[in-house]
Amino acid sequence: MARTQGSHSGITGPRVRDAALKLFAQHGYAAVSMRQIAREVGVQAGALYNYTPDKQSLLFDLMQTHMTELLAACADMPDGGPPIEALENFTSLHLRFHSERPEEVFIAYMELRNLTPENFTKIEALRRSYEDGLETILRSGVSSGDFEVSDPKIATMAVIAMLTGVNTWFREGGRLSLEEVEQIYWDMVRKAVGA
Amino acid sequence: MARTQGSHSGITGPRVRDAALKLFAQHGYAAVSMRQIAREVGVQAGALYNYTPDKQSLLFDLMQTHMTELLAACADMPDGGPPIEALENFTSLHLRFHSERPEEVFIAYMELRNLTPENFTKIEALRRSYEDGLETILRSGVSSGDFEVSDPKIATMAVIAMLTGVNTWFREGGRLSLEEVEQIYWDMVRKAVGA
């Protein structure tokens, strides 16, 4: 099957996405130019516009894909078990999912203000949906008497902030394995909610 | 005392600082131009260079001042008491200090990568010093048998992340007062470290 020389449809697209992911995470959306992204991919700047209508869409797609995959992973969790198991599953999922995608996570938290208002609203809704998942677990644990939480909404924010903070220091091959980190954090989360 | 018309030494300087603080926090360092800062202050762009050698120094000064004031506030804390009191003092100080300075806190966490390597090293050292303060408290509590913490360094990062996360949602005049928030977080911190 002959191909037009220089044609890389289906391969250059993902490379543009990967380059944007890497560079946005490293230097920040506003500090990265389309020319930098093109250089990373190995094409000229003009060629990028075959794969994205503009720079903003590049950012939005990265964030939307990330949040959608996170919510899909949540939906795959077993449910129906006792609240303490649901909370342990949530903790484990959050730590694993986030540690596997440090660049996506970094962008999702740091570049919210560089989204257009319309795009911000969409991403914010996805994030809120994720938080609601944890809040539901905490409320069910309070109802069943398994948890001692005075304010489930605050506890939700506190637990997510604590878990997401792992990304600021955790590196594979460091002092602790991910499994050890999971154990330590689950211990703190469990105690913090009085379980 | 006659003054040269247009001379505002001692007043324009702080206004430049305040404008940079506000705009960097709102849009991000890389996205803010010197012209925007000048417009906010009410002068032309060229006049800014009477108060700062360049844009980078504006950012560095904001972060350095913030971290230095944080460490000074820590140094003013009473010490010598039992670990649980030291931890409660730390929690209270962190929440109050950070809630009073949302813009400085935001910049200190978001703009680290926009510092030159030399400036980054200096700010990083100040941040590390702050973390060491909490770690020392946790270790002393473990030694005295007041805390149950398997890894003081991880617990330090977890507590700071949890507390700093308050800034992402807390607004004065909202559902909860700062005092209520302090109470809820102290309860979670206390339980998380097994005190």
Add this chain to the structure above:
DNA sequence: GTCTATATGTCGATAGAC
């Protein structure tokens, strides 16, 4: 101390050849 004007360079995005 602030102004206007400018040097020098980069930006996002597009047009048209191949």
Add this chain to the structure above:
DNA sequence: GTCTATCGACATATAGAC
């Protein structure tokens, strides 16, 4: 699909008049 070339706007920082 990628290239070169370019438009118009904007960036940081400086020079020199007042």
